[in-house]
Amino acid sequence: LLSQAHVLRKRSPTRTPNSAASSGMAGPSGSASASGGEMSSSEPSTPAQTPLVAPVIPTPSLTSPVAPPVPSPTKEEENLRSQVRDLEEKLETLKIKRNEDKAKLKELEKYKIQLEQVQEWKSKMQEQQADLQKRLKEAKKEAKDALEAKERYMEEMADTADAIEMATLDKEMAEERAESLQQEVDSLKEKVEYLTMDLEILKHEIEEKGSDGAASSYQVKQLEEQNARLKEALVRMRDLSASEKQEHVKLQKQMEKKNTELESLRQQREKLQEEVKQAEKTVDELKEQVDAALGAEEMVETLTERNLDLEEKVRELRETVGDLEAMNEMNDELQENARETELELREQLDMATARVREAEKRAGAALSTCCVPQAIEMELRQMEVQQANRHVSLLTSFMPDSFLRHGGDHDCVLVLLLIPRLICKAELISKQAQEKFELSENCAERSGLRGAAGEQLSFAAGLVYSLSLLQATLHKYEQALNKCSVEVYKKVGMLYPEMSVHERSLDFLIELLHKDQLDETVNVEPLTKAIKYYQHLYSIHLADQAEDCTMQLADHIKFTQSALDCMGVEVCRLRAFLQAGQEAADLAILLKDLETSCSDIRQFCKKIRRRMPGTDAPGIPAALGFGQQVSDTLLDCRKHLTWVVAVLQEVAAAGAQMIAPLAENEGLLAVKLEDLAFKASEQIYGTQGVNPYECLRQSCSILIATMNKMATAMQEGEYDADRPQTKPTPPADLRAAALRAEITDAEGLGLKLEDRETVIKELKKSLKIKGEELSEANVRLSLLEKKLDSASKDADDRVEKIQTKLDETQTLLKKKEKYFEETMDALQADIDQLESEKVELKQRLNNQSKRTIEGLRGAPASGVASIVSGIAGGVGAGQAPGGGSGPVQVKDSPLLLQQIDALQLSIKHLKNENNRLKGAQMKVELASLSPLHVPKVSLPKNRQGEGLATQTLYRKTSQLLETLYQMSANAKVVDMKQTKSARSSSARLLEQTARLCALKNSIDTLRDDTMRETVQQQLGATVPSNFGIFPSSSFLKAKREQEEGMACYGRVSFPCAPGQSQAHRLLLTPELLHKLRTHFGS
Template sequence: MSYYIYTLEAILHQYNFSLNTCKPETLLKVGSNYPEMAAQEKIIDGFVELLKRDQLDENVPTDSLEKCVGYFNNLFPVLFGTECKLNQTQLLSDYVKGLLSVVDGFNLEATAIRCLIETANVGDIGLLAQHVMTTAEQLHPQLKSIKRKLPPDVNASNLGFNREIFENMYQCYQQSGKIVKTLHDIVKGTVQSLTTDGDVEKGISQDKIKDIAINSSDKIYEQDDLGPVQSIKNSLTLIVSQISDVAKYLQDNEYEISMANKKEEKPVPPINVRADTVKKELEQTKTLTSKLENKESDIKELRKVLKEKQEQLSEMTIRKELAEKKLGNVNKDYELTIEKLQRKLEEAHNNYKKKEKEFEETLDHLQTDIDSLENEKGEMKEKLKLLSKKAQIEVSLPKSISGSQLSSLQSIGPTLPAVVKDSPLLMQEIDNLKRLFHQERNERIKLQNQKVKEQLDTLTPLPSFKNDRDEVLENLFKEGATLKKEILSALTKSSFPPMYKVKPGNGAEAWRRHFLEERDRILSLKLKAVQFQAKVAAETIKRKRGGKIEADFTIFPTKEMAKALTETKSVKVGYLKIPKSCLPTNEKPRIVNLELDFENLQKILKTLLQ
């Protein structure tokens, strides 16, 4: 019992020292194991309660206490590692106290064995007990010497020992515990055997106690068992040698140990470092809290601004709807105007065709007149030739021609001189008619062309279409084809994880990772498709007539104002009559149209008012 208590005290002292010298991260690591340590603490509290009630004796089982000691011993290197410093003074002092208790224990057990053996036949076990007692007497002064040479201040942690010495001391401690357990088990088995046989006064025989010792040694030493005598002697030899080495080292290096302890600086406990860190974190938390409060106030202000913006947006939406309605009405008026202009254009075109047809008919009629006049001209020429021939005949004929024949020739003659005299005038008249006809025709064509040109100038110009390449549409077509190809390849091509690279037992993880990658790939394709649809929709809205409205929403002119802004023709604003008496003598009354701008109109009004 005392062996376990001293062992527990030694390891807990090292826990205390390590927790005061370790890093804050290690402290947090130890804190994470506190629930398990609390369960072990309840075991110790149970033994304390038994001690308070005076129920703690040799019959109380120590298995739970042994497990508790083993738990703390095994957990220490896991939590603190090999780089953690040891309080060598405290650890050596605890080991010395524990070994003194253990030496007293196995000295007592050896004395009990000597008393229980037959006095006539000592045997191997009796000699072993005598050897244990002798070794105990040898160890007592050495342990007390070590205890005296240790520094009185347990906070002086550095004695100059390396970690190997303390590992050997821990083995001594374990070996001494095995000796006590083995001897205690031998005493216990011997007492039970004597009680069963009833030979209490005579003592136990050598053979029986040897069998009991063999069983006890095998149970305690397990695979290291070399028999009770040899095992216990080896343990005692190890203890004696290690204790002698430690005592010799302390005696030889007493001055160096005292000087090293004076120069040693105390580290800052990690709990203080952690406390400072927590204080800083709390201060940061306060600052963050104040920042959050400021952010909340900013968020409230932003919400107010957002609410105002939403109201403005609703107003803008209403204005937009009104503008769209007005735009729709304007479009309707524009379409009606276009229809009217198209009708006027068709009527003008029809009138032009009618005029052209009338002109062609007139031209044909004049052409027929010209042809008839040409025919008459030819007939006149033939008659003129006949008359000239007749005149020659009259000269050449003899005078003997009868008067009847002369009278017959003269009867034809009176009409010929008029025809011959009128032929140049007729030719001139025909030329004049041709000239007037061509002049009239050109003038009429010129007037018609001028009128049609004026009508065309009043029309709104038709939109011009360019055959330039539309790079935006081409890029959209290319992007759509690429996206379609990627989607089809993703749907048609199935992929599997490379199972030959997967380690045994990681197949499910490989499939899960593969499914996650496939899902991410499909999600990325969906996102690309949605983005492409948004691009196409935006471009469609831009190109569609009425899809977007470019307007200044701050000014909404009336219909009259809008009509005045788009007015291209002059408007009649009034008329002014001037008395006839104010006119010059040769000036006749007439209407004079004046096209004035705003400034000239103001000047005229000011002049009239004066």
Template sequence: MGDANLKVGQLIELNDGRIGVIRFIGDTAFADGLWVGVEFDDASGKNDGSVQGLRYFDSKPGHGMFLRPMGVARIVEEPKPKAPARPAAARPGAPGAVARRATGTGSIDQGKGRPTSMTAESSTPRPRLGSRPSSIDTKSPAAGTRIGVGLHSAADCVMMLIPAAGSISRPRPSISGAATGPPRRTSTTSTGGSKSAPAPPTAPKHTTRPSISGARSGLAKPGDAPPARTAATRQSLSVAKQRVTSPPSSSRTSASPSAPVAQRSVSAVQKDAEIKELQTKLRVLEEKRAEDREKIATLDRVQEERNKYEQIIQKLQAKIQPLSLENNELKKNSKEAELRLEQVEAIQAEHESILEMATLDREMAEEQTEAYKADLEAVKQRLEELELENEILKDENQELGQDMNPEERTSMGWLQLERENERLREALLRLRDITQESESELRDQLKSLEEDNQELSGVKEQCDETKTKLLEAEADIEDLRQQLDAALGAEEMIEELTDKNLALNEYIEQLKVSIEELETLKELNDELEVNHVENEKQLQEQIDYKDSIIADLGRRAMQQDETLSDQEYTILRFRELVTNLQSDMEDMRASREISETQAQDLNNRSRAMMDLNRQLQASASSTKMKTIDMELRKLEAQEAAEHLAIVQLFLPEAFHSERESVLALLRFKRIGFKASLVHSFVKDKVSGDAPINDEDIFEACDVLDKLTWISAMCDRFVTAISTCSLDQFARFEGTLYELEPVERALNGHIDGLKRDELKEKQVAEELHRSIAVMSHLAETHLGDGLEGYANDIVMRTLLMQSHLETTAAALMLVKGEVQTRVPSHGEDDYDGVDRFISKTEEIIAQSRSAKVIVGKSLRTLQELKARSLTLQNDTLNSFEECQDASDDLAHYVRKMGENVFQLLHEDSRTEPFAISEVRSAMFRASEEVFSVSESEMYATFSARLRKLGEDLTELVNITSDLELTVEFEKHPAPWVLRSKELQDSKIVSVDTEEEIRRLKEEVHARSMQIKLQEQKHEEAAVKIELLESRTRDSSKKAQRITELEKKLEENKSREKQLAEALETQVRDLAGLETEKEKWKAQAEQAKAIEAAMGGEGKHDSGGEKTVATKREIDALKTDIQYLEAANRYLRQSNRREHIGKVAANTSWLRTTLVPPSKIAASAADGGAQNADAMPRRRLAALQEITNLPAVSKLVNLKDTGDAEEESGVENAGENTRPRNSKLRWRPMKSTPQWQLSELELRRAEAWEALWGGKGMGGIYEDGGLDTPWSVSTGAVGIVR
């Protein structure tokens, strides 16, 4: 729709069918282009006419909306034309009214036809047809533009009503003059043109009261009350002023022309009094109206704030609705996730139990498998041993069979041997059966275990998946918890805003009540104003009538007494002048009074402003001075630090050795100063007049005592360090680092004071730790001399003074709290609040008197200390007792204050507090501290306080007695002693300095000679080392050659021995094979015989054989264990020897491949042949290295007999027993050792051929696997 057709106030229909009223058309700050502000009847909008804090029109929250002009479908209704404003309608009639009033009778007709309400008419200044050019007419347009609807300010209304009255009563100069300025009296003897005789008012009429108009106009502001109300008030006041002018005119009608002077003088006096009274009333009403305007302005501000908060609440509600929905969804999701988690945990628990059972089964099966394997190995070893024994027995049988004749064979021994052999055969057969059965069982168990292991792998995968799902569910639950916490925080914010809104609503209700009262006052004021207007009309009619009579009488008098006209005119002129002067004087007096009051107010304000200005200037100047002083101090500190850094460079080493002790002294001073600083601020908080709002206020008393202790202890340390010896001063360096946590804690407390975040309870705990640290330091470093005792008793006296001071302060706090919160009614006079307060004040007075006594003792002790005097050591007990007593009293008061504070600050308490409860809290404190049950307030405390006072009085007497004092020696500072030592050490004679200079020159010359000799020696040493290295290389080479030759001979001899042993073993193996076959045949024969045998004898012999066989097997098992242990030991020792040999053989790898001795020897020979042959040799070595991977063979380290043994074990069912591969013969060249040695020899020959010598030839004969070829290139492949 076109933009030109849209106007503010139109009823339009939007594209979506909604109906609204246009309230705004124009550009906005939140987006470019033309926007239309629409207000709806229902809450279907988006805002209240404001966007981003900028308001464009007023509407209810949710009833306004901004849209583009194209969003308007059609115009439903045009805006209704506004009625013309009453001030504008009254303007054209003003000149006519003035003209009619000038005629006399026309003003009466107009007054009858005028409306009763003169508010709008009086608020509009009337033009005077050019006859009254004044400052008031020039001000009215500005006032009209400031209001915006043609209405002028209240001040202009008041100032224009008075000239209006003057214009109405022009025929009566006396009245108009009394209202607005000096009167202009006309002659009564003038001719027929007397109606127009009075001259128009001139400019001096308005110059008499500019201050009033300015003051009144200054009261009206754009944010004041409605102009109609203010104008009505002003008009009522002006009408009241005009009413004052009616008595002279009415009295003048009844008076005769012969006595006008007396009547006018009386009327003037009455008029002046009434004018003063009305001016006073006017000022009072103006002040009331100003207060009303202020209240209305505050009401407007409160309404704006309420609208703003309502908007914020609506926005928050709109934001919270999706959050609450999301929160509910998240709660549901969290519950579902928890259910799923419980299900997953149950499933996981089941899986874990299954997995544990499976792992247990698996472990048991593995243990059983290991046990079976161990039994199998034992059985195999036993079988081998039995076979060996069998072979041995066979050999013995053969020997016996060869040596014995047939007769001996038939003897009992031979028969026994045969029986034993039969039993052994049976045992071997049974062992074979048992081993086969056990092996089959073990195979079955292994298969079942493998199946279980596969099932367990699947269960593990499921468990892992379940764990991942569990972790994801826990993460989701954590996210849901965080979102739930955020939603709870939003709910708390909503509750806070709701509370604020309720408070604002209550405040608005109060303001509404005040507004209603003001409205009732306004209605009364309007009624009075109507009455005043009616009286004004009546009086105006009477005045006009009397004016006509006076004019007729004047004309008659002028016609009848022409002779006296000149004299009367002269008298009238004189009287007029007097009257004018009197009126001017009255006006001047009134303006003077008003100006004096205003001047006095201005003077008072100016004085206040001047005082504030002077204070600000003083504070600014003091701040400036402090800033300048601080900057100068910073400059001085910076200069001092730089000067100190420069001076430290010139100091000897003695200063650096004692530097930490000096820093420790400075740290003690800093800690004492900071403790005193924190003490002063905490003391101000405790001794303040503000009410108790902090539950740790009584902990502050404890903090004050501990800070006093720390400050006093720092003073003791400073005094001790300043008077100690040099050795003791050096021992103080360790305190620098031990005091670091103490200073750090005080720095934290000072930062808390800066931020006003000091927690007294936390401070007390940290100070307790600091006191423990400093007590340890005092026990370690402070001595027990007279000076130390003087410092100790001064410190104890300070602590007593602090305890008594904090006791009095805490009692004051308790008294004020009880006096404030516990009502005095409802208690008897004996145990009431008044008695508690009086008793507490008495205790406070006693505490302060005791503090005064302690102060005397402290001053006395300080004076004695200044004169190097102190008390005797036997007075320490008195000080300790007084200190303990004061500490107990302070502890009791703190505990009592905490109990009373907790009692009187219960949040859930609604009933009034009683003094009996306070007494109960005090009794509990006495039981906890003094372990005494009381029935009277302050019974134990007052007794102990009196006892402490007596002890302190005795202590004052002790400190004042000079006979009990002793003198101590005050030592100088250690740094003074050190400086004296340094000064004494620097006193050296001139001869000594000359001798030192000469000796330095000699030392310098000798050092130069020594350096030259050292250089020569170094050159010679280099040459010697070169020759020695050459000789060492040659000797090592020769030695190595001899060693290798020896090893070669040893290896050859060893090879021969091994070959012989191998041949014998082969022969033995062949014999054993034949013997085995023989025994197999005998075993088969024995089986056939046993099968043929039967009866009981068989069973008996079998049982005996079985028992004997088990015993022998057990004995053989023990022997096998011993042999295995010995075999393991031998293997380990052989392995260590082999490792040592390999390391010795491969030590040359840490050097270069080409020995430096060979390079040096070849360089010494200097032959060109070696120089030409070296590149060829290197090229050949490179080719050999590159060909190694291609020509090298794989060496199989796995014994081939193992495979045969495995196959023999697997085929145990077919054969009678597995073959023993260890005893089987193999060729020497098929062993891996032989193949590896052959490869190494081949590499060694290639190396010797490459370098032309036999120095490297024997290195690889015993090198084993760690040869240069295998290490560097991997040429030798090994298969295990």
């Protein structure tokens, strides 16, 4: 019977992962950190498959009646039962698959509804796109009108310039006329001189001949001169008339030519305007097509991929439906066969029961004679244990009541037994946890640390870490209780009931190991409480006791190695949580540094362990000895190690909760884990605003320096010492000797009792005296209490009055602060307004000074130039009053202006959000369009790895668009009146501008990367150089021409038969275009 029970215990089925997970879900998740923090676990994971089975202890009574065992079933029954189980499993799988198919069909219906919604959005987006195009055309028309107005103004200015030129020509003509008149004056002066000469000659002749002869000769000469002059004048008049006729004819011909040219130019201008309008329409249409093609290309690709995925899903669903129908038919057939086999099995069962009864009778006779050696040995051990317990109970019955009372020697002995028992249990749990979860130095390098496997490793490493800390503390107790005084020994014995309570935490873990239920869902908070209790108790009662240096260093090495294992697991988990491509982040660099420091500390631990006492090899000391300073450094080292482990455990636990809802290929950003690290470091290090990178690196550097110092000291033999030859007697031996002495001195107890009675009488007398004194003291105390109550009431009244005054002063101070802030805001607004007015006045002053200087410069102009300058001055004077005249309005309410500005900003952000939503709707509509057939371009063999760069560029653009959408969607208006916040409004505004600048820089870098990638992918587009990649000039020229495109200059239509019209496109060079214009212009 005992052997069968043992075999049945071995054959008991192990718990499935699902059952373990389900049983573990109820228990709160905990952590094994020594700092007392809990390790949070969001997902239950499967434990190891091999359960820890405890040996079966048989009952002592072998003579009790034994029930007959159940005979083994026949092979046919087992086969049939296995078939029934297989059929039931298949039926369950069919049900599960049908439920999954229903869910998939529901998803298909959802996709159809989403497709209909996308089509509706497409139509809406097209309408909105048409409205936007109309608005764009209107804006272009307005711009064109503004350009035409500008051209008119330029023409008017050109007319004024022509008038100025005409005035200068008139001036030159007037100067030429003045010169001609001066020449005439000179000629007339010569004539006057000539006439004066004639007059003198006539006077002389009159004196000689007389007046008649002189007069006749003078008249003849005068007439001859007149005739000559008239002849000259006639010749001149004839020449002038002929030249004027020729000039008139020339001018008429030129005027006719100019008129014909002007009419042809007007016709050409009208034709060109029409052609420009048509070209603008075609350009708008082409731009719309290009924008649609460029924007829809990505959406088309995504939609085609989704379409293909949905088609594959539909095919799979149809195949699964067919398989399910076939399996359903098979299921019906199998159920019919199962009914038939059930009837056959019942008949065979009836036959088998009769056989079983006969076999039971035979087995009863056989079991009475057989006995297993294992069971005999276990019964003997159980008998020895019972005898030992009986021996102890009989010995304690002989002991006096003082030995068994609370806090007596019995409790002290139980404490001495409790400490090694706890150490043994902790060592057992640690070894079993290491074997179950396969803990080692390289366990952190396993795959799948992101999920349940990582949580299991973290739990196991934390549990071993806490157990090593508990063992180190209990070793201190074990050494101290062997060296302390009897008084301290008794004090610790009085605390046995409290100390024994914490043994339940280890018993609970051992019970879970028995049931194979020890996993990451187990709450280890009682273990951390036990560690804290034993540490606190040691610091109170046993802190003054000297420690064994060898044991202290050995415990420190063991604790450090377990902490390093825990650190390695948490570092690898955090590295698995990080999103791909963040190797250059500060957190990733910190994790690498922590990993290297762990490996360095492990090497130092190995060096120290080689020199640890325990073997008789040459060069190894028998014992170790060092001072209190080394012990303090080890304690400090342990403290920093616990801090580092606690920070990493907190960050890893929070990261596991954040990464649980994400997909397998997704990860967390380094910024989120950095925030968690900041919070954890502030909580554990106890300082606000501490930098986790500096703290962790500083702690690791302290650890490395301490361990390096210890390793070098151990290798150089600084701590070598001899074994102490005389050991102090333990307090338990001293107390046992005293107890034996008390028992031997029982003969003199009578005398002692008499002496005690006399002492008791004297004590009674003194007690009466003390009672009287106590009554008097009670009266005094009551009086003092009354006085104290009255004084406390007075003090409370004063405190209330002071508090009311303080509240009033605080309210007044707040009101004054508000009033001062409002006045400061108003003054700031007035200052800003005055500065704007100052700027305006400076501009006016500059304009006025320029005008005065121009007026002074244009004052000496004469003629037509003065008239033109006067007109220009009048225009300027007319424009100046309209531009800057009028008094400046004073703004009285700056708060209202701030609210108006804030509302304007919010309206602007709402417009941007509306535009973004319209753009997203347009994208959805464009995505629903028919896909474009993009030909696949085959890359050369040496350039097939460039697809990764384009993928990174696509990812960067998508991330940039996402940040843009988030900034536009989460835009906030800065409240200028808010003064309670820690940051000022200007600081928040600076943060927003800094974000915008960073976004602009990222856009520029992305544009440069895109240009560089296009240059690398196109053949012949790069210029070879030793320092970088530069685009060639021909490539830049082609890209510029491609961006500008070919413009439609005009259309020429020729008459043809109806229905036979054809369109021919001609590429014109500048020479051909000039010839065409001259041909149609002439």
